[in-house]
Amino acid sequence: MDRRSQILQMAGHLFSQRGYHATSIRDLAQALNLQGGSLYAHIASKEELLLEVVRQAAARFQEVLEGLPEAGPKEKLVALVKGHLRVIAEELPRATVFFHEWKHLSPPLLEEAKALRRRYEEGVQRVIAEGVEKGVFQVENLRLATLFLLSALNWTYQWYRPQGPMPLEEFSEAYAGMALRALGAGEGGEDGQA
Amino acid sequence: MDRRSQILQMAGHLFSQRGYHATSIRDLAQALNLQGGSLYAHIASKEELLLEVVRQAAARFQEVLEGLPEAGPKEKLVALVKGHLRVIAEELPRATVFFHEWKHLSPPLLEEAKALRRRYEEGVQRVIAEGVEKGVFQVENLRLATLFLLSALNWTYQWYRPQGPMPLEEFSEAYAGMALRALGAGEGGEDGQA
Amino acid sequence: MDRRSQILQMAGHLFSQRGYHATSIRDLAQALNLQGGSLYAHIASKEELLLEVVRQAAARFQEVLEGLPEAGPKEKLVALVKGHLRVIAEELPRATVFFHEWKHLSPPLLEEAKALRRRYEEGVQRVIAEGVEKGVFQVENLRLATLFLLSALNWTYQWYRPQGPMPLEEFSEAYAGMALRALGAGEGGEDGQA
Amino acid sequence: MDRRSQILQMAGHLFSQRGYHATSIRDLAQALNLQGGSLYAHIASKEELLLEVVRQAAARFQEVLEGLPEAGPKEKLVALVKGHLRVIAEELPRATVFFHEWKHLSPPLLEEAKALRRRYEEGVQRVIAEGVEKGVFQVENLRLATLFLLSALNWTYQWYRPQGPMPLEEFSEAYAGMALRALGAGEGGEDGQA
């Protein structure tokens, strides 16, 4: 891994643990056995680092959407939930920054971060909408259902720990079940207009 | 409202909007038409301010738990969801600080904040556990179900805006419905062992 | 004792213990069960307090000089040493400020403090000069002998504690003996050209 | 001389002239043609600077004790007095800080400063004690005699100026003479048990 990647990795780690503002360039340099000024041979600014971490996380989440199987809504939703939680488990620091620290970007870059987040949310909404259209999901309000699902998913970065007692597979299986039920697509029913 | 309450209110507002570290004492003072140093006639430190805001929010959430009706699990859960969302709607800045900024407290005070959050989460878990015991809720894993619910509820502070297009009543009604279904207590069924 | 005297006493106490700059007006007020601003009904400024304490100490030392017995040089010197040490013992805080903290006065007032100290030193020098003229003291260099004596006397405020194990009388008796010998006026000899 | 030594030297100079609390980090930086914050590339804190200056002075005084000739008590005491006064003359700023400003250290460091001072005083006391044991010095009270000598010596930093009219050699010669007499070891007598 080249220097820049090392720096980005460590930045993700520290930003996620302490927060962007509470992490100084010197903290970051020290964690890499460097002097503060030395980072500037590799990066343009602290803020660029933040944006880059956000972009990397966004890319991982976007891959989930793009890798969804061509299948019925339930299967798709399960894949989405599992994929989302896998990204969080595998990329906890970056995901944390994606969910929280992006707010500290300043206007020009902030827009990009917002757009990345919006794009993902729209993708999630499409998955639900498709299920509703096909009569598999029953929701009163599409937007609200999307936000309910995203909330349940996003907040997990706050408490799920991959090294913890619950393996990812068990965790995401159970989570997907609750998500389906919340969307009115309980266990039994066929997937699609059977 | 006395000066200290004004300061606390404004601190909650700014901490929630910009984050604790990105809000300087001078920012806070300026928002109150004061000089930076003048705040120290009313507060002991910036950190004390943060803790106080966290405490106030925690108190509001705790009231919800304590005001739950003596009723069946479904009714109780609905009241919990609605109460939680009402606190978020009515106390958006403080709730935001309660969910996020508490992390920036330093060790002695950090423990108090963690304890306050833990106490609330345990209360929520008890409500779900009761429903499970009475056979009203069907969940695979109690802890996970609690975290699912808390996630769906907590993250709302990120996107729900009381001045937005959706009135609180409609929002929380729909949200409660999804929560119930997620816990395996769909519409129909009696509340309790009918 | 009126308020102003109380304030002056406490100021002497705190200035001597912590130093002028390390004692804040609020420290002083607090020690008197007052609010910081309240002191200004009684004093003009912090610096005025310092000068006043210096003046009070200077007056006590000056009294020693003026109360010296009309007697031979040895007797006079013994009275001077004992008087000086008594003032230190009885007025430790003020004496400490007189010896040290006067330096923090700013130019206009600084001159007064310097003059007070100079006046006392000149008085001490006259006592020694008289002994030299009368052939009782044998010193190589009058100025140096004076400074030697003053040094031995002044520094005592650093270590002599009236509540300590050595009673003032014993202490100053022994001290006077060493002073006399240093000035070449050992035990035996008559006092004056008998 | 490297930057850190320059800073320490200037710190000694300013602390001795104005006092520790009356010397700001910006004063110090300005005297070195730097910005305030720039000092922190070289030092850890203002207090560290104070302790370091105290240590350097203590080392110089301790060298005097350790370089004392193996000779009779009178010769040794003369060497001690002259050595002590030479350190004051050559290291006036540091010596001043050693005598006065050490009090502003806070507890953990304060103890070190006290220990350094105590060690030196004990060394001085041993020199006198030896002379007393050998019958060369006659003192009523060993501890008091030590404090008398130390007082006469220490206070000199307040008034002796190396650039002044009196050369160090003449000054310390005369001072040593008075010290010897104060200890009851006048000119004539042999040095030792003749």
Add this chain to the structure above:
DNA sequence: AATGAATGAGTGTTCATTCAT
């Protein structure tokens, strides 16, 4: 690439002092 010294703005906090009440 990396260092180490420097900058200038900014941090939270304290200060002596003022003043309406």
Add this chain to the structure above:
DNA sequence: CATGAATGAACACTCATTCAT
């Protein structure tokens, strides 16, 4: 007389960033 709120300047110290080496 005393209070409590306020000021404006100062404090020690940290920050992101620059740059000669």
